[in-house]
Amino acid sequence: SIVERLSAPHRGPVPFSVEFYPPRDAEAESRLWRAVRIFERLSPAFVSMTYGAGGSTRDRTVRITGQLAAQTTLLPVAHLTAVNHSVAELRALVGAYADQGITNILALRGDPPGDPLGEWVAHPDGVEYAEQLVRLIGTLGDFHVGVASFPETHHRSPDIEHDTRTLVNKLRAGAEYSITQMFFDVEHYLRLRDRVAAADTEQGAKPIIPGIMPVTSLATAQRMVELSGSVIPPAVEERFARAAGNGPEEDRAAVRAEGIDFATEMAQRLIAEGAPCLHFCSLNFAKATTEVLGRLGVDVDAALHVPA
Numbered sequence: 344s345i346v347e348r349l350s351a352p353h354r355g356p357v358p359f360s361v362e363f364y365p366p367r368d369a370e371a372e373s374r375l376w377r378a379v380r381i382f383e384r385l386s387p388a389f390v391s392m393t394y395g396a397g398g399s400t401r402d403r404t405v406r407i408t409g410q411l412a413a414q415t416t417l418l419p420v421a422h423l424t425a426v427n428h429s430v431a432e433l434r435a436l437v438g439a440y441a442d443q444g445i446t447n448i449l450a451l452r453g454d455p456p457g458d459p460l461g462e463w464v465a466h467p468d469g470v471e472y473a474e475q476l477v478r479l480i481g482t483l484g485d486f487h488v489g490v491a492s493f494p495e496t497h498h499r500s501p502d503i504e505h506d507t508r509t510l511v512n513k514l515r516a517g518a519e520y521s522i523t524q525m526f527f528d529v530e531h532y533l534r535l536r537d538r539v540a541a542a543d544t545e546q547g548a549k550p551i552i553p554g555i556m557p558v559t560s561l562a563t564a565q566r567m568v569e570l571s572g573s574v575i576p577p578a579v580e581e582r583f584a585r586a587a588g589n590g591p592e593e594d595r596a597a598v599r600a601e602g603i604d605f606a607t608e609m610a611q612r613l614i615a616e617g618a619p620c621l622h623f624c625s626l627n628f629a630k631a632t633t634e635v636l637g638r639l640g641v642d643v644d645a646a647l648h649v650p651a
């Protein structure tokens with residue numbers, strides 16, 4: 344299970360994991376596989392594959408997660424959302440994962456397709472909240488389930504107490520760990536951890552794995568932030584804006600260098616604060632994450648010198 348992996352020996356100062364998303368076409372898929380092969384050499388604790396909103400990307404998620412299980416040494420975690428699925432479909436999907444030997448699932452509610460911040464409407468025969476999905480998966484076999492957590496609180500939570508309760512309830516329902524939404528201020532992560540520990544000692548002992556995105560483009564970072572409901576603190580925004588410069592196009596190289604610096608600083612602070620693992624949103628590229636890992640003291644040279 345993921346929790347066992349987190350206490351197993353690892354290469355660097357802390358275990359790390361990598362998030363992929365289902366590639367859109369054949370070219371994107373070969374890029375994903377190049378990244379996968381590089382990461383494979385660095386022995387991440389696990390890798391995860393996000394679950395898209397539409398039919399074809401969903402099929403790809405299932406297929407590629409199966410290939411990660413069958414054709415690599417990596418431990419895949421399949422994200423699964425409740426969007427537009429009946430309970431019968433959710434059962435069948437979990438069964439399809441089990442058939443491929445995948446027993447680690449990240450149980451999510453998901454967002455309305457098209458407009459992630461729009462009104463949530465449950466499938467008439469589906470589930471309303473991630474907590475119910477955790478329970479459903481628990482009835483289907485011997486799965487290890489993780490859930491999402493939100494250092495800046497979820498955008499639909501009416502208040503911070505409600506947000507903490509939601510996470511604690513998902514953990515009580517059987518989730519073994521959570522992975523956070525990406526954030527740009529470590530204080531948010533530390534406060535979330537304190538809130539969960541104060542609300543429930545037993546659940547507070549479960550790993551809260553921080554999500555980190557090494558920023559390589561300001562435009563991409565801003566889009567991700569918009570979609571996720573997190574905020575870039577003004578001081579950080581200023582750092583990136585300075586790097587981007589005043590030209591008609593952002594100075595990609597300078598933003599990228601700043602992004603690697605910033606992600607490294609965040610990672611170092613998280614390690615010092617005892618984070619159980621660092622979960623990198625790779626956007627299916629290996630280079631930026633590998634650079635951050637190198638800066639953290641992981642011997643990445645062998646992996647970086649793989650022919651593309």
Ligand code: FAD
Pocket residue numbers: 392393394395396422423424450451452453454471472473474490491492497498499500501505506509513522523524525554
């Ligand atoms: P929930 O835990 O169900 O919470 C949703 C909202 O409902 C919250 O505001 C909560 O406060 C409220 N709520 C929960 N329970 C109750 C209750 N009993 N009564 C009243 N209100 C309640 N999306 C994808 O589409 N695909 C992915 O692969 C994906 N991967 C992700 C990975 C991570 C690490 C994270 C952090 C997010 C990911 N998301 C993904 C986004 C996620 O689906 C959305 O953020 C979604 O809006 C919330 O999902 P959840 O599982 O946290 O929902």
